[in-house]
Amino acid sequence: MAHSVDIHVGKRLRHRRWMVGMTQGELASALGIRFQQIQKYESGANRISASRLWDTAQALEVSIAYFFYGLDARDSDIPDDFLDAETLIHFYRTMPDAERRLLREMAAGLRETVSASL
Incomplete structure (x- = not known):
């Protein structure tokens, strides 16, 4: 069963990819992986390693913190x-x-x- 953090990160990944107008295939190509892996990341079925998250953030032009935004209760004022x-x-x-x-x-x-x- 997927961990709630992995699901949250995956949703943020999907949203950002959509916001920049990038397909799963384009992101996968930029990361040197197959688009099926992007699907697994976006659903939270597979966890994203630290180095892959770094590369993903670079490809999507955001900080790594972007993927965790809204996850912590301390962000409740957002x-x-x-x-x-x-x-x-x-x-x-x-x-x-x-x-x-x-x-x-x-x-x-x-x-x-x-x-x-x-």
């Missing part, structure tokens, strides 16, 4: 919607320029409305 914010950033970055402009205008209008009501 908002639960942190990953949702990352997802929104990903969608924003992949939007066409015209849609981004409209979204910025909408956000500016919302900010003005909220400021006026305070």
Whole structure:
């Protein structure tokens, strides 16, 4: 049975890989392994060694700490919607320029409305 830490690290790995637009095959190639191993890491079925975690962090351009973020109870002051914010950033970055402009205008209008009501 998979350990809860391995599952957490695997979910963070999957999320980051998705955020940078990398396939399992591309990450596997960067690490010199097969994509099936990435699947096992992401599900928590296989543990990631320290050296492989280091290489993975380098390939995904994050610190090793990224994979453990939110695991410790001491991180309870971190908002639960942190990953949702990352997802929104990903969608924003992949939007066409015209849609981004409209979204910025909408956000500016919302900010003005909220400021006026305070």
